[in-house]
Amino acid sequence: MRKLGLIAGGGDLPIRLAGQCEAVGxxxxxxxxxxxxDPAMKAFDGIEAGIAELGKxxxxxxxAGCEAICLAGIVKRPDFAALKPDLRGLRALxxxxxxxxxxxxxxxxxxxxxxxxxxxxxxxxxEVAGGMTLAHGRLGALAPGPAxxxxxxxxxxxxxxxxxxxxxxxxxxxxxLVLAVEAQEGTDAMLERCSGLPQTLRGSPEARxxxxxxxxxxxxxxxxxxxxxxxxxxxxxxxxGLAGIVGEAGKTLVMDHDAxxxxxxxxxxxxxxxxxxxxxxxxxx
Amino acid sequence: MRKLGLIAGGGDLPIRLAGQCEAVGxxxxxxxxxxxxDPAMKAFDGIEAGIAELGKxxxxxxxAGCEAICLAGIVKRPDFAALKPDLRGLRALxxxxxxxxxxxxxxxxxxxxxxxxxxxxxxxxxEVAGGMTLAHGRLGALAPGPAxxxxxxxxxxxxxxxxxxxxxxxxxxxxxLVLAVEAQEGTDAMLERCSGLPQTLRGSPEARxxxxxxxxxxxxxxxxxxxxxxxxxxxxxxxxGLAGIVGEAGKTLVMDHDAxxxxxxxxxxxxxxxxxxxxxxxxxx
Numbered sequence: 261m262r263k264l265g266l267i268a269g270g271g272d273l274p275i276r277l278a279g280q281c282e283a284v285g286x287x288x289x290x291x292x293x294x295x296x297x298d299p300a301m302k303a304f305d306g307i308e309a310g311i312a313e314l315g316k317x318x319x320x321x322x323x324a325g326c327e328a329i330c331l332a333g334i335v336k337r338p339d340f341a342a343l344k345p346d347l348r349g350l351r352a353l354x355x356x357x358x359x360x361x362x363x364x365x366x367x368x369x370x371x372x373x374x375x376x377x378x379x380x381x382x383x384x385x386x387e388v389a390g391g392m393t394l395a396h397g398r399l400g401a402l403a404p405g406p407a408x409x410x411x412x413x414x415x416x417x418x419x420x421x422x423x424x425x426x427x428x429x430x431x432x433x434x435x436x437l438v439l440a441v442e443a444q445e446g447t448d449a450m451l452e453r454c455s456g457l458p459q460t461l462r463g464s465p466e467a468r469x470x471x472x473x474x475x476x477x478x479x480x481x482x483x484x485x486x487x488x489x490x491x492x493x494x495x496x497x498x499x500x501g502l503a504g505i506v507g508e509a510g511k512t513l514v515m516d517h518d519a520x521x522x523x524x525x526x527x528x529x530x531x532x533x534x535x536x537x538x539x540x541x542x543x544x545x
Numbered sequence: 546m547r548k549l550g551l552i553a554g555g556g557d558l559p560i561r562l563a564g565q566c567e568a569v570g571x572x573x574x575x576x577x578x579x580x581x582x583d584p585a586m587k588a589f590d591g592i593e594a595g596i597a598e599l600g601k602x603x604x605x606x607x608x609a610g611c612e613a614i615c616l617a618g619i620v621k622r623p624d625f626a627a628l629k630p631d632l633r634g635l636r637a638l639x640x641x642x643x644x645x646x647x648x649x650x651x652x653x654x655x656x657x658x659x660x661x662x663x664x665x666x667x668x669x670x671x672e673v674a675g676g677m678t679l680a681h682g683r684l685g686a687l688a689p690g691p692a693x694x695x696x697x698x699x700x701x702x703x704x705x706x707x708x709x710x711x712x713x714x715x716x717x718x719x720x721x722l723v724l725a726v727e728a729q730e731g732t733d734a735m736l737e738r739c740s741g742l743p744q745t746l747r748g749s750p751e752a753r754x755x756x757x758x759x760x761x762x763x764x765x766x767x768x769x770x771x772x773x774x775x776x777x778x779x780x781x782x783x784x785x786g787l788a789g790i791v792g793e794a795g796k797t798l799v800m801d802h803d804a805x806x807x808x809x810x811x812x813x814x815x816x817x818x819x820x821x822x823x824x825x826x827x828x829x830x
Binding site for chain 2: 273317336339342360363364376410425426427428431436437438439440441444446453456458459461
């Protein structure tokens with residue numbers, strides 16, 4: 261397997277991907293993004309670099325013999341005025357600023373093109389770690405029942421549509437009513453907000469109702485920034501009184517299948533991988 | 546002028562509409578919705594009724610000689626299982642529940658049809674109070690400048706699109722990035738959320754940037770539930786570091802034009818009424 265350069269932002273995903281490379285014996289080199297990467301990433305061969313130090317990063321990846329790279333983890337939009345770019349980073353900066361004005365997705369596409377222009381093959385996190393995505397069907401013991409279908413289909417639809425607008429990757433629907441839509445605040449904050457809505461609008465741990473749907477933006481560069489479901493997502497959905505979570509099968513990362521399934525079973529929620537082809541005619545895309 | 550039956554939910558709007566009727570000498574009768582209407586509404590001739598006491602409400606409106614009615618103010622979705630309908634309310638309940646499952650707008654349409662079936666003419670709040678809507682152009686001293694146009698147009702577009710999905714009536718965009726979209730939490734909570742986002746994503750009182758757009762849902766019954774801008778909206782937008790607010794001209798209620806203009810001028814924000822016909826070709830609807 262060709263050596264992988266992992267560009268590591270924050271959160272668990274880079275740690276899991278690096279572990280997966282070790283498990284299958286794939287050679288690895290890590291660029292730890294300054295102020296973002298988890299300290300645990302220091303356990304792997306690599307260097308630290310600022311987000312605008314493109315020259316430093318490219319040189320290190322080439323010296324380490326990486327042919328492919330993967331961008332993974334949480335990267336907050338930088339304050340462009342406060343960046344400290346090196347020469348190569350400076351060359352890319354005007355293009356990055358122009359792309360950023362068009363939205364998150366345009367910025368990611370721009371970054372990928374920069375890596376490709378240096379000869380790297382760009383892999384998606386789901387390619388690096390086969391089996392990390394949500395499979396078709398239920399993940400834990402529970403599956404959506406007839407009473408959940410309206411919310412499952414509507415949430416899946418709304419998440420798709422707001423993705424088309426480059427707004428975000430998640431939506432919560434309860435009894436046909438859209439309770440919340442995710443933009444820059446992220447899924448955890450959105451679920452927390454649902455917990456604070458009037459009880460007449462939502463379910464409760466005793467009588468769960470409503471569904472969180474997570475989907476990649478249809479317009480997006482799917483090698484970066486796929487939506488993810490982890491134990492925290494299940495716990496947040498449980499606190500909001502939801503009945504379950506649906507994600508797009510094959511296009512939603514699951515952080516630790518066993519732990520997510522166990523949390524879902526314990527809390528009484530379903531986690532389900534849906535294929536757009538499963539949708540009934542009135543929700544067809 | 547024919548006598549108006551005002552069905553009063555929560556918030557300031559019913560108080561302002563009742564005051565407007567008094568000012569122009571229009572006869573008025575108020576149904577104060579139990580647990581929602583402001584106590585100030587007791588100053589006007591009327592009765593209190595529960596949201597499912599349709600028989601009581603219809604009878605009182607007819608006895609008072611009302612030919613037209615207006616539904617105004619904030620009405621939270623009821624917990625249908627906990628309602629105490631009278632006989633007429635009971636007859637409407639199955640239809641109301643079925644409509645509610647299709648979304649807020651379907652529920653409002655259903656309620657309007659119920660009033661019409663009893664012979665009432667249904668007026669929109671903007672019809673009852675001419676001059677209460679946002680006019681075309683700037684409301685205070687400031688207008689959007691060239692640096693704001695991308696955000697003005699994108700926020701106006703996103704607010705329209707999420708309205709098409711029956712999600713909500715507002716969106717915030719800053720430098721091309723959608724910071725937040727409003728669903729059940731309401732505009733004030735959405736603006737508060739923006740204030741909590743990383744400073745790199747948003748403006749500040751010293752360097753304002755970003756725009757809140759409010760628009761009616763294109764699918765909606767526009768006689769009820771038009772979006773509204775008040776002093777609190779301006780203050781919330783100011784705290785979020787935004788440069789201004791745009792609304793759809795003629796279809797956005799303004800609660801006290803003078804106070805909103807004054808707050809906007811003091812805080813350094815623009816409030817602007819935009820017509821879809823103003824949009825440049827790449828944002829045309």
